[in-house]
Amino acid sequence: MTEHQDAQGQHAPTTPPAEPAVKSAGPSPEMLELAGRMFDAARTGDVDTLEAYIVAGLNPDLQNGKGDTFLTLAAYHDQPAVVEMLIRVGADVEKANDRGQRPxxxxxxxxxxxxxxxxxxxxxxxxxxxxxxxxxxxxxGGERVAAVLDEAR
Known part of the structure; x- marks a missing residue:
């Protein structure tokens, strides 16, 4: 506790602002480990595990430290079954990573x-x-890949 002078020049105690009851230290080691496993599931094509966690409440647009979502990782690692499931459960197909790249x-x-x-x-x-x-x-990509994009027009 400190003191300050009130309007009459008297010294009055000053109470410091209260500290928050709970300080957030970020995700727990367990949560980080689970997130890592889910990002690995997207990379490796483990559709069932990833879908089970998403159905249970895991955010389908969760991003890793580089801003990559499950959908970004699945698309990059040639996992169309994971891509299909993530689209079906509502993942954002336009969510960009920290480099501006989309799935x-x-x-x-x-x-x-x-x-x-x-x-x-x-x-x-x-x-x-x-x-x-x-x-x-x-x-x-070459012509074959460009042709896939042109099919969408």
């Missing part, structure tokens, strides 16, 4: 035509993002 761009970069078609059918914009899926196809 469709990742699938395009990898040449994953099945995931590209699923994302396009779900409304993913081939001209959105940095770089966009269309720009990625021009730089890396």
């Amino acid at each position: 469709l761009t990742c699938a395009t970069f990898k040449g994953d035509a099945a995931s590209m078609r699923l994302l396009l059918a779900a409304g993913a914009d081939p001209d959105a993002g940095t770089p966009s899926a269309r720009q990625t196809a021009q730089m890396f």
Whole structure:
């Protein structure tokens, strides 16, 4: 406790502001471990495990430290079954990572035509993002990948 002078010049005690009852220290080690396992499930194609956690309340748009969502990772790692499930449970097909890349761009970069078609059918914009899926196809994908994007027009 400290003192200050009141309006009459008297010293009056000052109470410091109350500390919050609970301080947030961030996610627990257990939560971080679970999140890591779920991001691995998206990468490796473990549809059943990932879907069970999402149905139980896990955010389908959870992002890792780089801003990648489950959908971004599944699209990048050629996992169309995971992509399909995530779309079905409401994952955001336009959610960009910290580099501005969207799931469709990742699938395009990898040449994953099945995931590209699923994302396009779900409304993913081939001209959105940095770089966009269309720009990625021009730089890396070749005619076959660009043709998948053109099917959506």
